[in-house]
Amino acid sequence: MRKYKFFWDLIGDVEDGRPNLGTTLDLETYRLMQFTMRDVLEERFGAEIADDVFFNAGKLAGREFFKHYIAPVNGIDEFVSKTQAVLKNKRIGILRLEEAMLDKGRVLLTIDEDLDCSGLPELDYESCIYDEGFISSLFECFTNEKWRAEEIDCWCTGARTCRFLVTQENRSEATAQA
């Protein structure tokens, strides 16, 4: 018996629910929850499982997000422009495509001012594991194929930019690099 199985209605009616405080919230508060949760997960189960939990939570979120805000879309152009618009309007981040070779199973994109990591210093490791799951899901929902997003670089010049390589999973490495 599941106690916490996700469904969209769990989010509640946020418009009616906070007549005085409104639907937006301070970014610090959001990160406080996310990073404390990650801290405890890591402490209890180790970094690997914590990452796995975050990746899969991102995937679940991406799936629900796609259903709720992006579908239906006709073709890559509409998928990209709609996703760009929703991510911007929801103030999640600024999505830019560098390469979109969907037919070759390879997409390269950057996210600026990301919800989870903008303002963080450059670290020696890439940290947007939740986003990796989230982006993977968006491509999976759009194509009905298995995709995997990996944060391959990030940099700060003030704002922080994360670069993700998204590849179709059942393709060989050679094809994906081509």
Added chain:
Amino acid sequence: MSSQRSDNEWIALISTLLTAPKIPDDLCMDPGLAENPNFQKLYGYINDLRALSAALAHGDLQMFAYTKGYILSNMKALQANLRHLTWQTKQVAEGDFSQRAEFLGEFSDSFNEMTIKLHQNQLELERLANVDFLTQIPNRRSAMQFLEQLFLLYKRSFRAFSIMSIDIDNFKNVNDTYGHDVGDRVLKHVSSTLKDVFRASDVFCRIGGEEFLAVLPETGLAGAVCIAERIRTVLEKSELEIEMGPPLKQTISIGVSQVLPGDDKYNDVIIRSDNALYMAKENGRNRVYTNPYEDVDELLKSMFPSDGDDKRSRNGTQEM
């Protein structure tokens, strides 16, 4: 160089790494440097800086450097933006005119202006491709595209439509008597007079010379004849002022047909309306004929039962 360097020697070395067009070969051979991890880290960073800046300078956007640090970050940001702009340009080339660049200052303004103008040109070209230059009403191509869609719809869900073939009577005389300028004015006069009589859902086009075609969706033969009779009357009552003589009065002949279950292609409907037009011409012009033949007066009476004896009987359909 020895591995025991003074501060000034270190400064000179780093300055060389940052500024020299080529890094001297013996630098890499120096065992003191090869074994110094701090130097190796800095050397790796500067190497990435050199490589990425050179790549950017030559427009190579394929090189990825993974080393962190402020200057490299700026170059990566520039590279990512240029790569995004490249993608946007491809999108525009494919006809996605919604792309707007938002970095690179004046260049972005120019890019956006170019995209907006390309889009306007594209729309104008599409319009021109579908409009008759002289009369500015839809042309043959546009009418045929519309007909093709209507015919598919008819085959799927039996939504009836009708067609009118319209021809200006004795147009050759106008050209011969008053010249082509007046001929052109007549064509404009006829199209501008008639186009206001049609309903918004009808497509009235010029298919060439003095020939016009009207496509009437969701309209059966009786309804089409009713409209045909209306446009015939409206034009008959109108005049075109000319300098060379009294105002010109122009009339038209019209052939009407309706799509039928046996039709294989929309052209079958046009052939029938053209045949009806031919009959209208043969039987005295300035009249409406249908094909398959129906008594036009009877059709009109069936639509307006109270409106019995009127001048429509001069339509001459009895002569068939």
